[in-house]
Amino acid sequence: MTTELQLIDRFLSPFARKGAGMVLGPGDDCAVLRASNGTDQCVTTDALVEGVHFTSELFSDADIGHKALAVNLSDLAAMGAVPRWFVCSVACRASDAARVPRIARGMAALAARAGILLAGGNFSRADTLSLHITAGGEVPRGTALTRSGAKAGDLIYVTGTFGDAALALALRSLQRQNKAVLLHQLRPEPRLAVGLIARRHAHAAIDVSDGLLQDLGHVLEASGVGAHIDAHLVPVSQTFRDVAANLDLALTGGEDYELALFIPAAKASAFERECERVGQKVSCIGAAVKGGGLSVDHAPHLKRGGFDHFAGVRNPA
Amino acid sequence: MTTELQLIDRFLSPFARKGAGMVLGPGDDCAVLRASNGTDQCVTTDALVEGVHFTSELFSDADIGHKALAVNLSDLAAMGAVPRWFVCSVACRASDAARVPRIARGMAALAARAGILLAGGNFSRADTLSLHITAGGEVPRGTALTRSGAKAGDLIYVTGTFGDAALALALRSLQRQNKAVLLHQLRPEPRLAVGLIARRHAHAAIDVSDGLLQDLGHVLEASGVGAHIDAHLVPVSQTFRDVAANLDLALTGGEDYELALFIPAAKASAFERECERVGQKVSCIGAAVKGGGLSVDHAPHLKRGGFDHFAGVRNPA
16 A cells, blocks of 8 residues: 655655755645746646546656646746746646656656756545646736737737647547647647746736637737738647648647737837747747637638537547 | 627636736736845645535535635635735636626625735637636745745644534534534635744744645754654644544644744743734644654544545545
């Protein structure tokens, strides 16, 4: 029988235990984080539940650990925050004990790359494996990127490509799989570098995780503007282009964990140049306009929508 | 069908939406917390899982909401922190939708009393209801109470009474129940006021949630001291005294969510006086001694131990 302390030890072992700003790390009742003077702390929480967000058939344990942290880092990226700390609440069966170190390794590898420190955690017994992460990051006081600052005339940029994560689940049900596409589902890459650049240029930003159109809609609503985009400008992978019948999955698929950024036209070329300098591809897909609503060129098949956890739209299990 | 946004709206509705230090609250990708200059931020996470930590037979939905937050606040109290913010990751069935507002109300009532603000959250679909909370609090820089500062000669104080939470589960299996005892299981009261006082007096502190002896052991180990306590000095309720065959449950039962505090003798009377002034009962149960180990007078039946989530010691389900 594995004890809770053994589980915790196994979970902690691959993580860095010291770092700037962590006065007290895992092992006490709380972690103590020392905020630098003048900074704002951004905090986010997101969960991965077995059978809902992942299955063992598709995901390795390291994939699960990576993705649980990545989806939180993507939220920090959308604020333009520098990742600082996270805590992880794990619910699992006793029989999952052997998986814990593998999950932790996948998580720790991404944590090290992102420069974020594990500050604490908790294990509970449950019939289903789930990981609930809360992450904190810093921005200079008053500079956090939000959904609410977009203005008519802003150019709308997105990172990476869209639709592969949803396509991976569709291909799986068709019994054919493509490794590059699958990687977007298993190992989303948080766009932290672009977020930091955007903090100096963008009026508004959002983490696109529930489908591009739905998440753009959140920015428009919060900012009181409309937008016009061209589906042909939405970046997709070569495989997506070869395999997908139409662009619906790229516009509504969900789980992309890319950023959408509203950049004033005067700053667009500086923004593009700085992203190129750090090796991050960004694509302009349209612009914000006066009034409300989102119009989309070149999307004849389009059914508006995105992912809702309680509407049963998508379930990989 | 209830949508995720409806669930979130229902969850948010009873909470205060504005407060000092919250630059940006729920509704964006992250919450933004403005740390006052010179403070340390304490962060903790703890979860409540249906069938493991609670059952609907014993707990009302409001009880569940209260307890999920209370167990986190108890960790903040043990650091001497002023509660500031928390986030809540909820996993539930679609059929739990009606329970969400009731859970939120129980949580919000405690949040208002404790002066802590909901800063964000997340809903996931799952086959079992669970609540995963991360909470943050502040202490002046470098003043957080930890487990590691106890010194030989310190007097060991505890808050409240012990054993009722465990007794409530034992009585339930015996088909007889006592309301006052049950309240300790359903509605633990975080000892925030005592934590704040202790921050100015104590060498070390711990949240006692896994059994008094086990949690005292954590302080002794972290501090490199031993301790001697008298079981007859461990405070118990009148009902506990009437019903329980011996003191085992008070020493090892778990879920007390009381504080144990190591106070230098010279500060003991000031500590007692200040606790009395805020209406909080504290009891001296022994002292820290040189060397290691914990000796307990007047506990002839004692089996050392506490609660381990993965050893199957206790399960209310």
